[in-house]
Amino acid sequence: MGLTEPKVVSGPSGYVLEDVPHLSDYIPDLPTYHNPLQDNPAYSVVKQYFVHVDDTVPQKVVVHKDSPRGTHFRRAGPRQKVYFESDEVQAAIVTCGGLCPGLNTVIRELVCGLHHMYGVTRVLGIEGGYKGFYSRNTIALTPSSVNGIHKRGGTILGTSRGGHDTNKIVDSIQDRGINQVYIIGGDGTQKGASVIFEEVRRRGLKCSVVGIPKTIDNDIPIIDKSFGFDTAVEEAQRAINAAHVEAESVENGIGVVKLMGRDSGFIAMYATLASRDVDCCLIPESPFYLEGPGGLYEYIEERLKENGHMVIVIAEGAGQELLSASMESDKKKDASGNKVLLDVGLWISQNIKDYFAREKTLAITLKYIDPTYMIRAVPSNASDNVYCTLLAQSAVHGAMAGYTGYTSGLVNGRQTYIPFYRITERRNNVVITDRMWARLLSSTNQPSFIDVEVSNKDENGKNSLDQLADGHCLEGTLVDENGSISTAIAC
Numbered sequence: 001m002g003l004t005e006p007k008v009v010s011g012p013s014g015y016v017l018e019d020v021p022h023l024s025d026y027i028p029d030l031p032t033y034h035n036p037l038q039d040n041p042a043y044s045v046v047k048q049y050f051v052h053v054d055d056t057v058p059q060k061v062v063v064h065k066d067s068p069r070g071t072h073f074r075r076a077g078p079r080q081k082v083y084f085e086s087d088e089v090q091a092a093i094v095t096c097g098g099l100c101p102g103l104n105t106v107i108r109e110l111v112c113g114l115h116h117m118y119g120v121t122r123v124l125g126i127e128g129g130y131k132g133f134y135s136r137n138t139i140a141l142t143p144s145s146v147n148g149i150h151k152r153g154g155t156i157l158g159t160s161r162g163g164h165d166t167n168k169i170v171d172s173i174q175d176r177g178i179n180q181v182y183i184i185g186g187d188g189t190q191k192g193a194s195v196i197f198e199e200v201r202r203r204g205l206k207c208s209v210v211g212i213p214k215t216i217d218n219d220i221p222i223i224d225k226s227f228g229f230d231t232a233v234e235e236a237q238r239a240i241n242a243a244h245v246e247a248e249s250v251e252n253g254i255g256v257v258k259l260m261g262r263d264s265g266f267i268a269m270y271a272t273l274a275s276r277d278v279d280c281c282l283i284p285e286s287p288f289y290l291e292g293p294g295g296l297y298e299y300i301e302e303r304l305k306e307n308g309h310m311v312i313v314i315a316e317g318a319g320q321e322l323l324s325a326s327m328e329s330d331k332k333k334d335a336s337g338n339k340v341l342l343d344v345g346l347w348i349s350q351n352i353k354d355y356f357a358r359e360k361t362l363a364i365t366l367k368y369i370d371p372t373y374m375i376r377a378v379p380s381n382a383s384d385n386v387y388c389t390l391l392a393q394s395a396v397h398g399a400m401a402g403y404t405g406y407t408s409g410l411v412n413g414r415q416t417y418i419p420f421y422r423i424t425e426r427r428n429n430v431v432i433t434d435r436m437w438a439r440l441l442s443s444t445n446q447p448s449f450i451d452v453e454v455s456n457k458d459e460n461g462k463n464s465l466d467q468l469a470d471g472h473c474l475e476g477t478l479v480d481e482n483g484s485i486s487t488a489i490a491c
């Protein structure tokens with residue numbers, strides 16, 4: 001049996017539905033049942049509580065008069081009919097990858113949603129990430145055992161990197177009689193969930209495989225943002241404030257704050273925009289250089305002369321090419337195959353100190369603050385808690401309705417079911433030719449470090465900004481101080 005074919009349905013005026021798999025696609029004659037929510041006094045009074053079978057959500061809300069209706073995803077929510085009886089369900093929950101505020105809230109709401117909405121009492125927690133399926137015991141999760149966990153950071157189930165052995169995981173799913181798996185994690189985790197789904201389908205198991213996107217870096221595409229992102233940005237303000245206080249209290253003070261963001265600089269960008277005290281934000285997507293005209297040192301000198309102090313926010317993945325060139329790193333990988341990053345915060349702080357010691361233009365005082373793990377180990381804030389609740393409940397409705405092979409996610413403010421292949425096909429990055437980065441540059445007044453030459457018209461005579469609005473990719477040329485040229489793609 002080959003990989004699942006994408007279920008793409010076309011309609012009039014360029015309407016496209018990128019649908020998600022359903023258990024009935026590969027298991028014939030599955031019985032359906034009356035949704036127990038119809039008898040639940042909380043929901044039965046709500047008009048149109050059940051999602052219409054044809055409800056879909058557009059991927060793009062910015063459209064032109066003549067543009068096609070474009071891609072849509074299935075709207076999440078409860079269906080009139082379900083494919084599981086309450087006492088038939090044996091659910092399992094696992095958390096994988098790095099921590100993110102809100103993990104415990106999602107666990108809690110999955111357990112409570114299953115229990116209170118669908119009468120499901122058998123929910124297992126898989127401990128320690130993917131490898132926990134085959135190397136650890138499970139723990140029984142009940143509404144009372146998860147009560148209050150949303151007030152704690154981390155994950156009560158534990159997490160890990162590496163250890164994804166598809167066959168062993170699916171053997172464990174089969175042996176334990178698990179028929180709904182809720183997999184909470186980032187881009188790597190969703191790739192793992194996708195191969196678990198394929199193997200479950202190959203074996204013909206009646207088991208819904210559901211991904212719940214968790215990414216503090218916000219590097220998962222399609223979705224509006226990950227749960228926990230707002231909390232992390234808020235927590236980062238504390239470090240930026242401290243850096244600002246330290247910097248403005250001394251002559252020529254510089255505060256450097258390193259924030260998370262392996263390949264995507266969203267936390268640094270949003271924390272900078274939120275703070276307004278930041279003079280320079282460096283992210284992986286925007287290459288920078290230190291020496292010479294237009295370089296970082298020149299800008300620091302200008303800012304200090306002008307303002308007497310400055311704050312630099314740097315994402316951990318920024319400038320890695322500069323560091324590895326100077327440190328001859330051996331490109332180590334973690335257990336999941338992610339590149340282990342060198343400490344750019346320490347490196348840049350040392351370089352700035354060395355520069356001013358060498359040049360003797362200004363006597364600076366630099367303080368380096370590294371709050372990286374602090375911003376992801378905190379409990380989620382109120383708005384992320386609400387987000388986690390809706391996300392978890394949507395995931396449960398989909399599994400009960402027999403959908404599988406999907407990631408539950410917020411698209412343009414609506415809960416949707418997105419097929420795994422759309423989640424795993426690319427990474428979400430800050431587009432430096434997009435308006436948000438321009439807003440940041442205009443708020444900090446930092447140099448862009450690049451000369452972006454983007455042609456205004458493509459071969460069809462279409463304006464490049466229109467392309468951005470359409471969600472198409474746009475190519476630009478980046479020229480660094482040495483005249484080296486690279487290509488930037490904005491999607």
Ligand SMILES: Nc1ncnc2c1ncn2[C@@H]1O[C@H](COP(=O)(O)OP(=O)(O)OP(=O)(O)O)[C@@H](O)[C@H]1O
Nearest residue numbers: 097098161162163164185186187188189191192336
């Ligand atoms: N291509 C893949 N196929 C199967 N499993 C994968 C794949 N990539 C990663 N995984 C598994 O997914 C789990 C989590 O991956 P990873 O450590 O990359 O974190 P993540 O989910 O991307 O989260 P984050 O990067 O936000 O911390 C690991 O157990 C890893 O083995």
Ligand SMILES: O=P(O)(O)OC[C@H]1O[C@](O)(CO)[C@@H](O)[C@@H]1O
Nearest residue numbers: 098216217260261262316334376
């Ligand atoms: O030290 P750990 O647990 O591998 O996690 C670090 C990485 O996890 C993330 O928080 C999420 O991928 C990154 O920002 C960071 O590089």
Ligand SMILES: [Mg+2]
Nearest residue numbers: 097186187188
């Ligand atoms: Mg990842």
